[in-house]
Amino acid sequence: MPNNFALGQENLWSRRQLLKLGLAGAGVTGATALWHTLNAQSKSIVKIPPMEAIAPTTAPKNAANPMQVLRNFDYGTVKQENGRTIREFRLSAGTSIIQLNSVVSYNIWDLNGRIPGPTLRAKQGDRVRVLFHNQAGHSHSLHFHGVHPAEMDGVRPVSNGSATIYEFDAEPYGVHLYHCHIEPVTRHIAKGLYGMFIIDPPKPRPPADEIALIMAGYDVNDDNRNEFYAFNGQPHYYMDNPIKIYQNQLIRLYVLNIIEFDPAVTFHLHANFFDVYPTGMTLTPTHKADVITMGIAERHILEFSFRYPGKYMFHPHQDAIAENGCMGNFEVVADSKKALSTQKNS
Numbered sequence: 001m002p003n004n005f006a007l008g009q010e011n012l013w014s015r016r017q018l019l020k021l022g023l024a025g026a027g028v029t030g031a032t033a034l035w036h037t038l039n040a041q042s043k044s045i046v047k048i049p050p051m052e053a054i055a056p057t058t059a060p061k062n063a064a065n066p067m068q069v070l071r072n073f074d075y076g077t078v079k080q081e082n083g084r085t086i087r088e089f090r091l092s093a094g095t096s097i098i099q100l101n102s103v104v105s106y107n108i109w110d111l112n113g114r115i116p117g118p119t120l121r122a123k124q125g126d127r128v129r130v131l132f133h134n135q136a137g138h139s140h141s142l143h144f145h146g147v148h149p150a151e152m153d154g155v156r157p158v159s160n161g162s163a164t165i166y167e168f169d170a171e172p173y174g175v176h177l178y179h180c181h182i183e184p185v186t187r188h189i190a191k192g193l194y195g196m197f198i199i200d201p202p203k204p205r206p207p208a209d210e211i212a213l214i215m216a217g218y219d220v221n222d223d224n225r226n227e228f229y230a231f232n233g234q235p236h237y238y239m240d241n242p243i244k245i246y247q248n249q250l251i252r253l254y255v256l257n258i259i260e261f262d263p264a265v266t267f268h269l270h271a272n273f274f275d276v277y278p279t280g281m282t283l284t285p286t287h288k289a290d291v292i293t294m295g296i297a298e299r300h301i302l303e304f305s306f307r308y309p310g311k312y313m314f315h316p317h318q319d320a321i322a323e324n325g326c327m328g329n330f331e332v333v334a335d336s337k338k339a340l341s342t343q344k345n346s
């Protein structure tokens, strides 16, 4: 069985792939359910609840599209060079206008037409090659968190219209990030030039429904304070469009705080406790909590499952930040094991 690294750009399985695995007869249609497996060693299958088609009037037509960010991991183009795995990523900075609410629109810089930029994903020890093309009308750069030589640190400006290549080994495993490092960095980050960078451990983590959540702020009137906040780019989005997850199924959140101007925020999950893997750099959790404090650029893996169906909020416990857009809901639906066995028997 192929693992998610062998699947290339997306870990979403097409109907053809499901047919190969004999799963298509289980009542699954490509349009209504997405399945993926998370490692070759395990036979476990993670099931992702179908998301209703979002009404055209509410679906963001701009660079901020939180549902697209949620479970979308960019594994790059895989090449073999001198016996090594190279993951080549292409990132292009551009400009977009996003709609923060019914009246406020805001000019941002995007990466590959989206905010946050793509969630890049490699395995520890891979060689990462990032082709960065700046078309955003201003000098920018991409600075990756991780271990790499000084010349690959991404602090040198890449002028508008030009390109550069960042290349380094993916290490150490964990949840990391990348962002523009041109001054004022606060502005370049708050206007959109950031993304998550996940390095998987050599032995994959257990199967789980994996979700990326990136907390960010918008300072729309240049007063060095945020007027809007968001998970995955769009204020309040997951309040109106809850993230569906299955009851009793392991959820693995990759959470990043990239809110500028506020020194730290918390992340709080309702009606549950999560296992904490600080910076994603451990394979066993260090503790359990239901609120965790995160400084700027701090990130963690948080794992949990929900025992009871229903709707549960998640948000920073700085309630003003939550009320200004950094707010969401999980919608816990039918038990995954029950759903799976029902479909197999039908």
Ligand SMILES: [Cu+2]
Pocket: 139, 140, 141, 180, 181, 182, 188, 193
């Ligand atoms: Cu920049």
